[in-house]
Amino acid sequence: MGETKDMRIQWALEEMGLPYRVRGWDYSGGECDTSAFAAISPFGQIPVIEHDGLVVIETAAILIHLAETSGGLTPADPDGREHVRQWCVAAMATVSPAIGGVAMFDAGLTGGDRAARDFWLGLARRWFGGLERWLEGREWIAAKAFTVADIALAGVLREARDMELMDEHRAVRAYMDRALARPAWRRTRELTAERMSVDLSAIA
Incomplete structure (x- = not known):
């Protein structure tokens, strides 16, 4: 739901x-x-x-x-728009599958194979670590202003809002909270x- x-x-x-x-x-x-x-x-x-x-x-x-x-929700300059496209793809192609793997285990859809959860969780931790470093000193992911890349990424991160990943990566949690606080x-x-x-x- x-x-x-x-x-x-x-x-x-x-x-x-x-x-x-x-x-x-x-x-x-x-x-x-x-x-x-x-x-x-x-x-x-x-x-x-x-x-x-x-x-x-x-x-x-x-x-x-x-x-x-x-x-x-996109910069006016070509380089800025390219960064937005880059982060939209990264959200869906890199971050989302790892979170989805953990979520599928937690929902009981993988037959209880704990090794599968450990694999996806380890991969998600790697991607979250990259996000944590990238977000240092930044409010939004692709540009100074909020863009569709933030919708893509915050939408993906929202699926991990109850996972231990969020407790381990405070900058990522704060970023998601900023995005989801928007009217x-x-x-x-x-x-x-x-x-x-x-x-x-x-x-x-």
């Missing part, structure tokens, strides 16, 4: 003040396994956006698309709770 990656896209839209319409798909009910959904999302995953007839899948790609087409994230939580007809406390 409240862990789906579409929240990261809604967060970006709320930050940018862009108009949008949400089209829900019943993932657990199998609607994302249909041929109709496969026609727009080959892997049967959310989120997906349609913007002026262009369909874009994958969270990082959507965030980058929104930033570059709107000019919001647009609070609105995203409220809108998601309303859309799903659940109490806000169900979406941490």
Whole structure:
């Protein structure tokens, strides 16, 4: 509940003040396994956006698309935009899989293989160590201002909010807390709770 990656896209839209319409798909009910959904999302995953007839899948790609087409949450200079793209990819391709491995064990989805958790946790500690060093003296991950890269990374880190990793890496925890304190994230939580007809406390 409240862990789906579409929240990261809604967060970006709320930050940018862009108009949008949400089209829900019943993932657990199998609607994302249909041929109709496969026609727009080959892997049967959310989120997906349609913007002026262009369909874009994958969270990082959507965030980058929104930033570059709107000019919001990304630096004006080419080097700055490249750093934003770099950190969007790093969040999804490097940090997220390690956290996901630990989370899958903790959810009982790996058959109780403790060695698997130790492997993923060790890898996550390595990536968190890199983040801890990079964040020294920085407020945000890719630029002086908040960007879509922070949405990508904070969204990933949120999945580790109850893991021991956060206690071990205080700069990473403080960074995540800064991002999740933003008004647009609070609105995203409220809108998601309303859309799903659940109490806000169900979406941490």
